[in-house]
Amino acid sequence: MLWVLALLVLGSALMLGSVHPVPGLIVGLMGVLLGASLLVSTSGKLPFPAWLWLALSAYTALSALPLPLEWLRAIAPTNADVWTRALLPLGEAAPRYASTSLAPAQSLLASVHGFTYAMALWAGYQSSRRFGIEACLGLGLVAASVVSLTTLVHGLIGISKVYGLYQPSFEVGRFSVGPLLNSNNLAGYLSLGVFSGLGLLLSKRERLPRWPIRLASMLCAAGTLATGSRGGISALLLGLGASALWYLWGARQAREARRRGAAFGIVVLGLLFGGLTMGWVALQPLLDPELGKLALLEASRGLMSDHGAFGVGRGGFGSAFHAYVMAPRDVSAEYAENFPVQWLSEWGVPVAVSAFLGFAYAGWRLLPKLRRGFGARSAVLGALLALTLQNLVDLSFEVPGVSVLFFTLMGAAWSGGARPTEASRDVAASDGSPPDGAQTSRAARWARLRAALVVLLGVALLALTVVAGPTTLIQERAAVHQAYAQGGAVRARLRQAMLRFPAEPYFSRVGALAALRAGEDPMPWLQRALERGMNNGRTHLLVADVLIAKGRRGQALLELRLAMELHDDLVQAGTARALRLSRDPEVLRQAVPKERNRARVLLALAMGLEGAPRERFLREALEQAPDLAQARAALARELFAEWSIGVKGRCAERLTACREELVHHMDVLGKAESHRVSAHVLRAQLALAEDDLERATTELAACRRLPQPGACSRLAVQLALRVSPDGAREVAEQVLAEGCLSRAECGALATQLAALFTDPSQLEARWRLLRRAAEELDTLESWLTAARAAEAAGRVSDAYRIISRQRQIHPGDAALARELERLTGLVEPR
Numbered sequence: 001m002l003w004v005l006a007l008l009v010l011g012s013a014l015m016l017g018s019v020h021p022v023p024g025l026i027v028g029l030m031g032v033l034l035g036a037s038l039l040v041s042t043s044g045k046l047p048f049p050a051w052l053w054l055a056l057s058a059y060t061a062l063s064a065l066p067l068p069l070e071w072l073r074a075i076a077p078t079n080a081d082v083w084t085r086a087l088l089p090l091g092e093a094a095p096r097y098a099s100t101s102l103a104p105a106q107s108l109l110a111s112v113h114g115f116t117y118a119m120a121l122w123a124g125y126q127s128s129r130r131f132g133i134e135a136c137l138g139l140g141l142v143a144a145s146v147v148s149l150t151t152l153v154h155g156l157i158g159i160s161k162v163y164g165l166y167q168p169s170f171e172v173g174r175f176s177v178g179p180l181l182n183s184n185n186l187a188g189y190l191s192l193g194v195f196s197g198l199g200l201l202l203s204k205r206e207r208l209p210r211w212p213i214r215l216a217s218m219l220c221a222a223g224t225l226a227t228g229s230r231g232g233i234s235a236l237l238l239g240l241g242a243s244a245l246w247y248l249w250g251a252r253q254a255r256e257a258r259r260r261g262a263a264f265g266i267v268v269l270g271l272l273f274g275g276l277t278m279g280w281v282a283l284q285p286l287l288d289p290e291l292g293k294l295a296l297l298e299a300s301r302g303l304m305s306d307h308g309a310f311g312v313g314r315g316g317f318g319s320a321f322h323a324y325v326m327a328p329r330d331v332s333a334e335y336a337e338n339f340p341v342q343w344l345s346e347w348g349v350p351v352a353v354s355a356f357l358g359f360a361y362a363g364w365r366l367l368p369k370l371r372r373g374f375g376a377r378s379a380v381l382g383a384l385l386a387l388t389l390q391n392l393v394d395l396s397f398e399v400p401g402v403s404v405l406f407f408t409l410m411g412a413a414w415s416g417g418a419r420p421t422e423a424s425r426d427v428a429a430s431d432g433s434p435p436d437g438a439q440t441s442r443a444a445r446w447a448r449l450r451a452a453l454v455v456l457l458g459v460a461l462l463a464l465t466v467v468a469g470p471t472t473l474i475q476e477r478a479a480v481h482q483a484y485a486q487g488g489a490v491r492a493r494l495r496q497a498m499l500r501f502p503a504e505p506y507f508s509r510v511g512a513l514a515a516l517r518a519g520e521d522p523m524p525w526l527q528r529a530l531e532r533g534m535n536n537g538r539t540h541l542l543v544a545d546v547l548i549a550k551g552r553r554g555q556a557l558l559e560l561r562l563a564m565e566l567h568d569d570l571v572q573a574g575t576a577r578a579l580r581l582s583r584d585p586e587v588l589r590q591a592v593p594k595e596r597n598r599a600r601v602l603l604a605l606a607m608g609l610e611g612a613p614r615e616r617f618l619r620e621a622l623e624q625a626p627d628l629a630q631a632r633a634a635l636a637r638e639l640f641a642e643w644s645i646g647v648k649g650r651c652a653e654r655l656t657a658c659r660e661e662l663v664h665h666m667d668v669l670g671k672a673e674s675h676r677v678s679a680h681v682l683r684a685q686l687a688l689a690e691d692d693l694e695r696a697t698t699e700l701a702a703c704r705r706l707p708q709p710g711a712c713s714r715l716a717v718q719l720a721l722r723v724s725p726d727g728a729r730e731v732a733e734q735v736l737a738e739g740c741l742s743r744a745e746c747g748a749l750a751t752q753l754a755a756l757f758t759d760p761s762q763l764e765a766r767w768r769l770l771r772r773a774a775e776e777l778d779t780l781e782s783w784l785t786a787a788r789a790a791e792a793a794g795r796v797s798d799a800y801r802i803i804s805r806q807r808q809i810h811p812g813d814a815a816l817a818r819e820l821e822r823l824t825g826l827v828e829p830r
Contacts (some may be wrong), residue, residue, distance in 0.1 A: 001041050002135060004034045005123040008116070009143045009408060013189065013401035014150075014179045016162065021470045024109050027400050028462045031116030034123055035455040041126075045447055046454070047414040048365065049407070050121040052358045054454060057114030059351055060314050061461055064104035064111070064468075066097035076100050078306045082320075086502035089511050089525040090495060101313020102320050102503045105470035110314035112465050113400050115458045117407045124411025133376050136412035137199040140383075140405055144193020145216040148223035151178030151186060155226070169474065175226040180401065184394035186223070187232020189402050191386050192409065193220035194236060195243065199379030202247065231394040239386025246370070247378035300324065300341050304349070311348035312503070318473045319504035320345075322533035334473065335398055339391040342398070366413055380413040473501055480510050490514040505533030512542055522546055537567025544577060553581050557590040564601050565593035575604035585613040599625035606634065612650065614638060629675040636665035636682050644689055662686065677703055677712060684715050693723055713739055714749075717756050728757070729765040736772065747776035754789070763793040771798075780806060780813075787819075796826050 008030045015023035046054075073080040083098035101107040124136050154162070155175035161167050162177060172181050180186040197217030201210070224236055302324035303312065312320040318334035336342040343352040363384075370377040387396070387406055396402045471479075476497045483493040491514070497507050505528070512525035526546065529539045544559035557578060564574040578591040592601050599621040606617035618635040621628060642651045643658045651658035662682070670679035680703030687696035696719055703712030713735040720728040732753045740746035750773035757766040767789040774782040783806050790799040800823040807816045 001034070001037045001123060002127050002131065002139075004030070004037045005120070005127060005408065006139055006142075008034055008120065008123075009139055009405050010146065012116075012404045013143055013147050015401070016166065017180050017185060017399040017401035019399055019401075019472075021109060021472065021475075024113060024400060024470075025462070025466060027116055027404070028109075028112035028458070028465065031112070031119040032455065032458040032462055034116075034119045035451075035458055038119070038122055038126060039448070039451045039455055046118070046122050046451065047125045047411060049359070049362045049410060049414065050118040050125070052355070052362065053114050053118035053121065053407070054457065056347075056351070056355055057111045057118065057461065058457070059347070060107050060114060061111035061464065063101040063310065063313050064099050064107040066099050066104075069094060069096060069098050072098050072100065076307070076310045079310065079312070082503050085528065085531065086498050087495070089508055089528045090491065090498075091524075092495075095499070099313065100310040101316055103313050103316035103473075103501055105465075105468040105500055106315025106472070107313045108461070108465040108468050109470040111461050112458075113403070115461055116400065117403055118454075119458070120404045120408045121411035121414070124408040125414050126411075128412040128415035132205065133380070133412045133415065134200060134203050134205055136408055137196040137203075137376060137379070140196030140409060141193050141200060141213065141216050141220070143405060144190050144196065144220045147179050147186070148190050148193065148220050151175065151180070152219075152223060152226070154178050173228065175223075175228075180399070182396075182399075183227040184229045184232055184390070185396040185399050185402055187227040187229035187236070188387050188390050188394065188396040189405065190220045190224040190227070191232060191236040191239065191390070192383050192402075192405050193217075194224060195239065195379045195383035195386065196409070198240075198243065198382070199376040202375035202379055204375060229394065231390045231392075235386040235390035238389055239382035242385050243378045243382030246381050247375065300336050300345055304341070304344050307345065308349045311344070311346045311352070314346045315470075315473075316501075316503065317342060317345050319501040322505050322536065323503065323531070325533070325535050335395045337393060337395045339395055339397050342395060366410075369415070370413060377413055380409050383409055384413070471500065473504065476500055476504075477506050480507055484510050484514055487517075503532055505529045505531075505536060505539065508532065509536075509539050509542060512546075516546070535566055537563045537565075537570050540566065541570055541574060541577075544574075548577065548581065553587075554590065556581065557587070560591045561593055564591070565596050568597060568600075571597055571600050571604055575601060575608065578605065579608040583609065585609065585617070599628050599631065603628065603631045603634065606631075615642075615650070629669060629672045629678075632665050633669055633675050633678040633682075636662055636669065636678075639665070640682060640685060640689075659686075681712055681715055684712070684719070688715075688719065688722065693719065697723075714752060714756075717753055721756060721762075725759070725762065728762070729768070732756075732765065732769060736769075740776075743776045747773045747782065750776065751782075751785075763789070767793040767795060767798075774802075780810060784819075791823075796823065799823055800826075 008027065011030060012018045012023075012027045015026065018024050018027045069080060069083065072083070079100050079102060080098065082102055084094040087094065099107075127135050152175065153159075154177040158174070159177060160172075162179065162181065168177070168181050170181075173183055176183040176186055178186065180189055194217060197213050197220060200213045201217070221236075224232060227233075300321070303317075303320060306324075307320070317336060321333055321336075336345060340352070340356065343355060347355065370381050384406070387402075391397050397406075480490075480493055480497050483490050490510070494507050494511050494514075497504070501507070508525045508529035512522035512529065515522040515525055522542075523546065526539065526543050529536070530543075533539060540559045541563040544556045544563060547553075547556035547559060560574045560578050563570045574591065578588055582588060588605055592598060592605070602617045602621035602624065606614045606621065609617060615635065615638050618631055618638060621631040622635060625631070639651070639658055639662045643655060643662060663686075666679045666682045666686075669675045669682070672679075680699050684696045684699040684703070687693070687699060700712050700716045700719060703715075717728055717732050717735060720731040735753065736746065736750060739749045750769045754766050754769035754773065757763070757769065767786070770782075770786040770789040774786040783802050787799040787802040790796070790802065800820075803816060803820045803823055807813070807820050810816055
């Protein structure tokens with residue numbers, strides 16, 4: 001039994017937390033095996049929290065069973081409406097049968113997970129009664145230490161793939177790459193390890209090896225701090241405080257309290273060790289002011305209101321959530337990051353409230369049990385309290401690897417402090433034989449029968465889940481995207497995905513793209529996408545494309561405004577479409593958001609305009625966001641250009657004021673780390689325009705000492721042409737040596753520098769730079785440009801060799817043939 005439990009605890013964590021379907025099914029199978037081993041080796045008595053989880057698992061499985069759609073309309077009209085409209089874009093009628101769950105396969109998988117938690121509770125309870133609570137605490141410490149050590153090794157070596165094999169699909173912090181990729185989940189799991197070690201140190205069993213326990217506890221504490229999880233670290237500290245208070249309140253002798261109270265210092269040392277070894281980089285997330293998770297709670301209100309009776313089904317939150325996001329941004333969330341909200345959203349109010357009351361009652365019954373053997377059990381109290389509090393802001397209960405260990409410790413605490421030598425009569429002897437004939441009683445037989453039925457329930461749930469073939473929402477999105485990219489049977493794949501997750505708007509958006517590619521009407525797809533995700537910026541961008549194709553400019557601009565307001569990454573794409581529609585500033589204003597991203601949109605539009613409209617948009621952008629350095633730099637360049645042409649420009653009547661404003665912008669840019677190069681360039685250009693060559697030299701020298709001084713380097717060539725034209729070629733070669741980070745960049749830079757050498761006396765330098773550009777770029781156009789430069793510099797033979805070589809590479813090019821014939825008459829080939 002204990003070995004099966006150890007395999008379950010370690011395996012569920014090491015298989016990436018078992019959040020993916022295949023590891024989740026493996027964990028379910030181990031849960032069934034654990035139940036079978038418990039049935040054989042114990043009397044079948046389950047603790048109350050295990051029965052509670054079994055009831056919740058049964059309800060979760062029932063929510064995935066299909067009902068006649070008319071019945072569903074009667075009991076859950078909102079859920080029925082989702083199913084009714086799910087297949088409308090395909091032109092199909094609503095399915096005849098549908099479940100209250102909006103993710104039925106995922107709900108079945110969640111029911112298997114719930115059954116596994118019940119088995120972990122049962123196993124923790126029986127293991128603690130047989131071997132003592134120290135057995136479960138030791139298991140928790142070993143499992144957390146293995147996870148912590150694995151994660152720390154990944155971080156220290158700098159491995160980006162888990163075990164060198166699995167590449168995460170999202171950005172992961174350096175010290176979070178490991179079995180539990182999410183830093184908050186990792187912090188919660190390691191905190192369980194911290195309290196497990198603390199419980200062993202507070203135990204009265206003298207044979208426990210103290211130094212390995214202390215080392216492992218410090219490792220878990222250091223790993224917790226390295227995650228940078230604010231919720232995890234705060235919950236750990238609160239749990240430690242609760243453990244200390246409970247321990248000191250239960251200690252009967254002050255001497256013992258002082259002696260064993262030193263164990264808390266081990267955890268403190270671990271936290272200090274983690275802070276010193278991981279450094280400031282690991283601690284920075286603690287100071288991150290982003291509290292976007294709190295917005296999820298606000299957005300979940302509508303979901304809970306519409307699906308209050310039965311919820312959206314376990315696993316359905318991520319797809320149903322989009323329809324209720326009212327914040328001005330394109331938010332995607334798989335979980336509510338708060339377990340009461342998650343349960344209310346997915347189970348519905350009646351069942352979720354019943355679950356809250358049930359676990360509250362279990363906690364109330366657990367407190368008296370924690371008073372016995374208070375040393376180790378005070379640490380278990382801290383573990384349960386810490387992870388529960390953390391799950392109010394960081395949801396790790398949805399990770400089977402974390403929950404399995406959590407409920408194992410809860411089951412161990414439920415044993416009530418019985419010593420291994422005082423095991424109750426319902427625990428079988430170590431050889432499996434019934435003690436003192438207790439199994440012959442009617443109550444014992446009934447208990448074993450109940451336990452057998454429980455195991456059969458697990459087998460049934462596992463079989464149903466395997467038949468349903470669960471996939472995650474992320475996997476379904478990836479499969480649909482791949483089908484669309486390959487141009488295969490997209491409709492069939494979309495239909496399958498929409499029946500798995502009928503509330504997900506992404507599938508309708510891909511369907512609209514497929515319809516456009518096939519020349520079909522995309523509007524039914526887009527209507528469904530907007531129904532299920534009104535505040536999705538990419539959907540509005542796609543609607544704008546459809547309207548542009550139909551010639552509805554005004555409506556298209558409004559959709560572009562919504563897209564750019566909702567999604568930061570769509571500003572460039574949206575403004576590019578708007579500029580293709582019109583260059584009239586007043587028309588373009590229809591695409592400018594009122595608040596969010598207004599300055600960025602104004603800046604992007606300004607870069608596509610010229611003259612007074614550009615300056616006006618840049619000033620509005622800077623007025624909206626004074627810290628937008630890009631807008632300030634663009635406005636400064638615009639002012640310099642107008643000031644440079646004097647009385648012919650817009651600064652004609654205010655040259656002095658324009659110069660003062662320009663200097664002000666340069667001073668502000670000089671304080672911005674990302675635009676210090678721009679400030680030096682503008683100052684140098686101003687100095688050159690005023691023939692102050694000494695000041696220009698000073699500015700360029702300071703600029704070239706900065707990282708990525710490309711613009712300054714090019715300006716240095718201009719200055720060299722003014723000061724010492726004969727040495728300008730050497731300066732250009734030096735700039736090339738500094739700026740050639742790649743062949744493409746090198747070729748582009750050489751072309752730009754060559755354009756500066758326009759004087760007839762500089763044609764040789766121009767030819768050499770263009771030849772370098774052609775060598776780097778190696779395109780026909782670049783070689784033709786180099787040949788023309790060679791001929792202009794009097795190097796006709798070099799021009800002939802270039803054209804002759806290109807003629808061999810491109811034998812069918814008639815223009816090359818004529819050019820080669822012309823050059824043949826100018827020089828005899830060697």
